[in-house]
Structures are given as structure tokens and as C-alpha cells.
Amino acid sequence: MEKITGSEALIRSLLEEGVKTVFGYPGGQIMPVFDKLYDYKDKLRHILVRHEQGAVHAAQGYARVSGDVGVVLVTSGPGATNVITGVADAMIDSTPLVVITGQVPSPLLGTDAFQETDVVGITLPITKWSYQIQSADEIPWAIARAFYIARSGRPGPVVIDFPKNAQIGMMDFEYKKCDFIRSYRPVPPTDPHSLIQAASLINKAQKPFIIFGQGVILSEAEEELKNLLEKTGIPAASTLLGLSALPSGYSLYKGMVGMHGNLGPNKKTNECDVLIAIGMRFDDRVTSDIHTYAKQAKVIHIDIDPSEIGKNVAAEIGILGNAKDVLQKLNPMLERRKFEEWSKEFDDLNEIENKKVIIPETQPQEGDLNMGEVVAKVSELTNNEAIIVTDVGQNQMMAARYSKFNKSRSFVSSGGLGTMGYGLPAAIGAKIGMPDRHVCFFTGDGGIQMSIQELGTILQENTGVKIIILNNSWLGMVRQWQELFFDERYSETSMKNPDFIALAAAYGIKGKKVDKRADLEGAIKEMLSDNEPYLLEVNVIEKGMVFPMIPGGKCVSKMMLTTTEWH
Amino acid sequence: MEDNNIKQDDVTLFTVTVYSENQVGLLNQVSIIFTRRNLNIWSLSVSASAIEGVHKFTITTHTTRSQIEKVVKQIEKRIDVLRAFFYTNEEIIHQEIALYKVETEKLLESDEIEDLIRKHNARILEINKIFTVIEKTGHCEETGALFDDLNKYGVLQFVRSGRIAITKDRTEHVSVFLEEQEVRRLKEKQ
Numbered sequence: 001m002e003k004i005t006g007s008e009a010l011i012r013s014l015l016e017e018g019v020k021t022v023f024g025y026p027g028g029q030i031m032p033v034f035d036k037l038y039d040y041k042d043k044l045r046h047i048l049v050r051h052e053q054g055a056v057h058a059a060q061g062y063a064r065v066s067g068d069v070g071v072v073l074v075t076s077g078p079g080a081t082n083v084i085t086g087v088a089d090a091m092i093d094s095t096p097l098v099v100i101t102g103q104v105p106s107p108l109l110g111t112d113a114f115q116e117t118d119v120v121g122i123t124l125p126i127t128k129w130s131y132q133i134q135s136a137d138e139i140p141w142a143i144a145r146a147f148y149i150a151r152s153g154r155p156g157p158v159v160i161d162f163p164k165n166a167q168i169g170m171m172d173f174e175y176k177k178c179d180f181i182r183s184y185r186p187v188p189p190t191d192p193h194s195l196i197q198a199a200s201l202i203n204k205a206q207k208p209f210i211i212f213g214q215g216v217i218l219s220e221a222e223e224e225l226k227n228l229l230e231k232t233g234i235p236a237a238s239t240l241l242g243l244s245a246l247p248s249g250y251s252l253y254k255g256m257v258g259m260h261g262n263l264g265p266n267k268k269t270n271e272c273d274v275l276i277a278i279g280m281r282f283d284d285r286v287t288s289d290i291h292t293y294a295k296q297a298k299v300i301h302i303d304i305d306p307s308e309i310g311k312n313v314a315a316e317i318g319i320l321g322n323a324k325d326v327l328q329k330l331n332p333m334l335e336r337r338k339f340e341e342w343s344k345e346f347d348d349l350n351e352i353e354n355k356k357v358i359i360p361e362t363q364p365q366e367g368d369l370n371m372g373e374v375v376a377k378v379s380e381l382t383n384n385e386a387i388i389v390t391d392v393g394q395n396q397m398m399a400a401r402y403s404k405f406n407k408s409r410s411f412v413s414s415g416g417l418g419t420m421g422y423g424l425p426a427a428i429g430a431k432i433g434m435p436d437r438h439v440c441f442f443t444g445d446g447g448i449q450m451s452i453q454e455l456g457t458i459l460q461e462n463t464g465v466k467i468i469i470l471n472n473s474w475l476g477m478v479r480q481w482q483e484l485f486f487d488e489r490y491s492e493t494s495m496k497n498p499d500f501i502a503l504a505a506a507y508g509i510k511g512k513k514v515d516k517r518a519d520l521e522g523a524i525k526e527m528l529s530d531n532e533p534y535l536l537e538v539n540v541i542e543k544g545m546v547f548p549m550i551p552g553g554k555c556v557s558k559m560m561l562t563t564t565e566w567h
Numbered sequence: 568m569e570d571n572n573i574k575q576d577d578v579t580l581f582t583v584t585v586y587s588e589n590q591v592g593l594l595n596q597v598s599i600i601f602t603r604r605n606l607n608i609w610s611l612s613v614s615a616s617a618i619e620g621v622h623k624f625t626i627t628t629h630t631t632r633s634q635i636e637k638v639v640k641q642i643e644k645r646i647d648v649l650r651a652f653f654y655t656n657e658e659i660i661h662q663e664i665a666l667y668k669v670e671t672e673k674l675l676e677s678d679e680i681e682d683l684i685r686k687h688n689a690r691i692l693e694i695n696k697i698f699t700v701i702e703k704t705g706h707c708e709e710t711g712a713l714f715d716d717l718n719k720y721g722v723l724q725f726v727r728s729g730r731i732a733i734t735k736d737r738t739e740h741v742s743v744f745l746e747e748q749e750v751r752r753l754k755e756k757q
């Protein structure tokens with residue numbers, strides 16, 4: 001067997017796992033690995049970000065669109081602490097990542113050595129697995145395990161802390177993929193009895209309703225979900241992270257649930273008799289007041305993670321397993337039915353929202369530009385084929401509400417953590433993962449400035465991301481809450497912004513600023529005319545609002561349609 | 568594991584047993600799950616189990632059934648944890664051990680301390696000129712009662728171990744899981 005260094009063993013292990021792209025940033029305690037990377041340039045592409053947080057978000061964007069594990073390589077100390085936000089984000093949004101952090105040599109551990117931080121200690125609560133390599137020999141084992149854990153079951157981030165002595169130590173390289181860990185059961189067995197009970201409940205239901213989440217995308221159950229709907233005629237709605245799992249135009253797809261979701265699915269949650277939750281976790285942004293949420297319904301909860309069943313909403317029937325397998329087994333047990341009346345009730349409510357909210361937002365005849373009309377226009381001009389990436393805030397909710405989708409894995413957004421600054425690097429990662437598709441990234445004037453340094457990554461890699469800043473000169477979502485719940489006391493939410501077009505130009509990125517309705521379509525067409533990076537700044541109405549809205553902690557059956565009207 | 572006398576929202580003392588691999592940092596992984604929900608760990612002990620290589624944590628905490636159910640599921644979710652269970656006092660046989668240090672002079676002054684030792688079913692572990700160490704095994708109330716009695720003569724040092732507990736079933740609860748996992752491993756191989 002040939003002897004190689006730990007650094008080389010790491011790179012060879014990554015190649016064994018099929019890794020093609022790594023997002024990272026070098027530093028003292030990871031230099032041997034970066035040195036070896038130099039020899040493997042043609043096999044392993046490294047994307048040099050401008051801040052380690054950007055590396056993780058880019059890896060997340062990459063993972064979300066491609067379904068592969070995102071890989072991050074950073075140094076110890078500040079390099080490692082800079083990845084924390086991204087790791088926490090990946091944990092709560094179940095995104096598979098392997099994050100490798102350099103570490104001081106083992107003999108220095110615990111001595112407060114230069115750039116030493118207790119990375120395993122810090123990351124334990126926000127990772128699926130966090131492990132410090134002890135010696136070079138352990139590397140293939142640890143990396144194989146890391147990839148197996150990150151991608152299997154409910155996916156999530158793994159952190160591997162890599163002391164320098166293990167990077168330079170010599171070892172015999174032999175790689176064996178991991179497919180079993182005695183203490184870990186990635187997919188819990190599905191109890192056949194729970195399927196029988198669920199089928200009988202669904203077959204008897206009068207007003208059944210399905211809410212699906214990212215679990216459908218992660219388990220690639222899009223077809224099975226569609227088959228289920230075709231057969232049973234049950235109306236369905238998506239969570240924020242489930243978006244794009246069903247095509248937007250599909251007749252039984254009734255929109256999105258949650259705080260800024262659609263009127264039909266939110267209200268009907270509290271009228272259905274059987275609520276079938278598939279691969280979603282009843283986040284409080286979905287349920288609002290848990291004490292009044294779906295109390296009338298019998299809940300069937302399908303999830304791969306046993307700790308989700310009954311965590312927030314009590315389930316009449318919990319079905320453990322991977323959504324794809326469960327639906328494959330459940331579908332044949334269900335009767336072919338139709339719920340025309342019931343389905344139409346969703347449409348009627350959505351029509352009210354359409355008149356009161358959607359048409360005014362997306363087709364205004366005069367006044368300032370609206371965020372919603374920009375999003376709708378981009379969606380239309382990309383034939384609903386683009387990957388939509390968002391930042392956080394009003395821009396995120398508008399992008400979620402007014403983008404339409406034809407393909408799965410087309411919506412990338414920070415859901416559980418709501419991380420401002422997520423979008424720009426995530427869009428870069430998404431474009432690198434899916435270079436042949438348009439990646440349109442909607443952001444706010446606030447959020448883009450939280451990771452604006454990543455324009456440098458775009459410059460270096462010439463990543464053809466289409467950046468659309470929906471500039472309202474406010475931290476808009478916070479301003480909206482101040483308007484609604486804090487007597488219009490706009491404490492620290494007004495933004496004086498730089499010249500974004502000049503900034504883009506400094507990074508060699510083409511751009512245009514639009515503030516008139518007449519110029520919008522032309523500018524979007526120009527942006528979409530090639531595969532180059534582009535920054536489109538759209539000045540939108542300053543005090544725009546995202547409606548409808550369920551104010552925090554209120555009941556899902558009553559939504560604000562405007563500042564004064566409720567339904 | 569169902570105890571119908573205890574309702575979902577009554578706060579009571581639960582004993583959690585966690586079976587895990589013997590890995591660095593496992594205690595931390597388990598304890599942060601309690602910390603996150605602001606649950607105080609009342610006692611803790613870690614030891615080997617009857618299955619080779621499998622470690623067993625015994626943790627007690629005061630909380631509600633609905634809370635402990637969620638905590639146990641989240642503990643089980645950790646990669647290196649095999650299984651976790653929770654029990655009420657009635658479902659297990661449990662013990663603690665306590666050590667008490669008193670002045671030997673006080674012991675020799677009269678028969679009173681010796682009588683106490685006999686009455687409480689305790690025993691003397693060590694005697695020297697200066698101090699005597701007494702040991703008692705029992706439930707928390709029992710070791711506490713001896714403390715109260717001895718303290719009338721002055722207890723110089725006192726320590727009580729975490730609870731250790733054994734279920735009323737024949738074997739370790741985790742063995743079924745290990746068997747299922749073995750079947751899965753063999754299937755995966757094919």
C-alpha cells in the first residue's frame with residue numbers, strides 16, 4: 001500500500017465520494033490541505049469565496065439545487081467560527097453539508113494556542129455529527145462516515161475538525177464507503193399498521209387536505225405526491241421549503257401555507273377533517289397559534305425523523321419513513337376519489353386574495369414599482385424555468401409568492417433560520433451546481449450588504465448569477481412590523497444605500513437601475529439575454545407591505561388582506 | 568412504559584436511560600438536549616452496560632411526560648446514541664450510594680452513631696484515628712434520612728452518587744434495536 005499524507009488522503013477521500021466542487025478559504029491551520037489541492041486542481045474545483053460564511057451558504061445553494069452534499073474547507077479559529085451561521089442554517093433546513101475545519105496540532109489542543117477554538121464543542125448542537133480527527137489513519141473512515149451521515153436519512157451538516165498534525169502525518173490510503181453505523185438508523189421502519197390506519201382515515205375523509213414540505217424534494221417523492229393527488233383528488237399546499245415540488249399551475253396545488261402564504265390553504269387548515277402532513281415539521285411560521293391550529297382535524301404525519309412526530313402538533317397517526325417509500329406504499333391503498341366542491345372552496349378563497357392582493361401587487365397601473373410585479377415579470381420572462389434564490393425579508397416572501405415553478409429543486413431560501421446574507425452566496429453555489437439554468441436571485445438593499453463581498457467571488461469565477469435588488473431603502477420586513485405593531489416608530493430601519501450599480505461595475509459586473517414601469521421588461525430581457533453575471537437594481541415602493549399576513553401568534557383562519565381588511 | 572397515573576402535564580421525576588457508543592463528547596451531546604429545553608439534570612451516572620462496548624447513561628430530571636418524550640426522541644437522534652428510554656420510579660429498580668464522613672471521636676463517645684448505622688442498614692467503610700467513613704445504599708430519601716440523623720453529631724463530608732437503575736425486563740432494552748440493526752447491515756451487504 002502506498003503512503004500518502006493526511007492532506008492528500010482527505011482530497012482522495014473527497015474524490016471517492018464524487019465531490020467535484022469545494023467552497024473554501026485558506027489559512028494557517030489548513031495550509032497543507034490547500035497545498036495538496038494545488039496538485040489536484042484538474043479534479044477538484046475550489047471556489048474561493050470572500051468570507052467563510054459565504055462558503056457555507058454557497059455550499060448550501062449547491063446542495064439544494066443538485067441534491068449532492070455541499071463541501072466546505074476552511075481554517076481554524078476565525079475561519080471556523082465564521083461558518084457557524086451557515087452550519088446552523090443547514091441544520092434547521094436539513095441541507096447535507098460536510099464542513100472541514102483546520103485545527104491546531106493535537107498536542108496544542110486545550111492550550112489556547114493561536115487560532116484554536118473548540119469547534120466540536122461549538123458545533124455539537126447545530127450539526128448532525130461533529131467529529132475531530134485524531135490521526136491521519138482515521139481520515140478515510142471519518143470522511144466516509146461524514147458523507148454517509150450528511151446525505152442519509154434526514155440530511156444535515158457534518159463538521160470534521162482536522163488538526164494539522166493529521167494533515168501532515170503519513171498513512172496507508174484505502175477507501176471504503178460507509179453504509180452502516182450500528183448506532184444510527186437513517187430511515188426508521190414504516191409500521192404497516194400505520195399505513196392501514198392512514199388509508200382508512202383518508203378513504204373516509206370528507207375534507208382532506210395535504211401540506212407537504214421539503215421532505216418531498218429531499219426524498220425525490222415529487223412523482224409519488226402527484227400520483228397521490230391525481231388518484232385521490234385531495235387539494236395540497238406547500239410550505240416555503242416545499243416550493244417547486246409540484247408545478248405551480250397544477251390544479252390541485254393550492255399555494256403556500258404560513259404567515260405570508262395563501263388565503264385558501266391557510267383558512268382551510270382549520271376546516272379540513274383530515275390533515276396529511278408530508279415531510280414537513282409544523283414550524284411556527286406555518287402554524288402560528290398552535291393552540292388553535294387544525295384542532296378539528298385528524299392529523300396524519302409522515303416524516304423520516306421520529307422526533308418530528310408529535311413535536312409541535314399531535315398526530316393521530318404518525319407514519320415513519322422516507323416520503324417516497326411511504327407514498328409508494330400508501331398510494332395503492334387509497335381509493336380513487338374527487339373533491340370538486342371542497343377543492344373549489346380553496347379556489348374561491350384564493351380568488352378573493354387574487355382580487356384584493358395579487359392583482360394590485362403584480363399589475364398596478366400607476367405609481368411606484370412593486371416588488372411583486374418585478375418577481376412576476378422575471379418569472380414570466382424565464383418561462384417559470386429559472387432557479388429562484390432569495391435573501392430574507394419582504395423580498396423573500398414576494399419571491400416565494402410570485403415566482404412560478406415548472407421543475408423541482410428550483411427554490412432556494414433560508415427558511416428555518418431566516419439568515420439575511422444567505423442569498424448572494426447561495427445563488428453563486430446554485431449557479432455552480434446548475435450552470436445551464438438561469439439563477440435569479442432576489443434580495444433586499446439590506447440583505448445584499450450582509451454578504452456583498454461575494455461579488456468578488458462572482459468576479460473571480462465569472463458566475464452568471466442574475467442579481468435583482470428590490471430596493472425599498474428600508475429594512476422592509478422589520479419596517480412592516482413597525483408600521484403594523486409598533487405605532488409606525490421606525491427605529492433603525494431606514495437605509496442610506498451605496499450606488500449598487502457602481503459597486504457592481506467595480507467588480508466588473510454589468511448592471512442597470514430601473515425605477516420606471518416602462519423600463520422594467522426591457523431591463524429584465526437584457527439581464528436574461530446571456531449567461532453572464534448581472535445586477536438589476538429596481539427601485540420599488542418604499543413602504544410596500546407583504547400581504548396577506550397572519551400576525552405572529554394569531555390563528556391561521558384569519559388573515560390580514562390589507563392594513564385594515566381581514567378575511 | 569405507560570403509567571396511567573401520570574398525566575401529560577404533571578411534573579414528576581423521570582429516569583432517562585441512554586445507550587450509546589463509547590465516544591468522546593457524548594455526555595456533552597446528551598446534556599445539551601436538556602439544556603436547550605432549560606431542564607435541570609438532577610442526577611447523572613455513566614457506566615458500562617451488559618452489552619460489550621455499549622455505554623449506559625442514567626439521568627434523572629423533573630419534568631412533564633410530554634416534555635420528556637420529546638427530549639428522549641431528540642437524544643435518540645444523535646448519531647452515536649443507540650436508544651434512549653424514560654421511566655417513572657414505579658417502572659424501575661433504582662439505587663444510589665452515599666458516603667458520610669464523621670469524626671471518629673464522636674463515634675467512640677457513645678453507642679448512638681453505631682446504633683444509627685445499624686438502624687439505617689449502613690456500614691462502616693473505613694475507620695482511622697481522625698475520621699470514619701460510613702456507606703449507605705438506598706433511595707434518595709433513605710440516604711437523606713441517615714444524613715439528617717448523623718448530622719446531629721456533625722457530618723464533615725457527604726457525597727451521593729447519581730441514580731443507577733435497572734428495568735423490570737429480562738434483558739437490556741437496547742438489544743432488540745441491535746438485532747434489528749444487524750439484520751439491516753446484512754441486507755445492505757447483499
Ligand SMILES: Cc1ncc(C[n+]2csc(CCOP(=O)(O)OP(=O)(O)O)c2C)c(N)n1
Nearest residue numbers: 393394395420444445446447474475476477
Ligand atoms: C442576520 C439577520 N439579521 C437580522 C435579521 C432580521 N431581519 C429580518 S428581515 C430584515 C429586513 C431585511 O431588509 P432588506 O434586506 O432590505 O429586505 P426587505 O425586507 O426590505 O425586502 C431584518 C433586519 C435577519 N433575518 N437576519
Ligand SMILES: [Mg+2]
Nearest residue numbers: 444445474476
Ligand atoms: Mg429593503
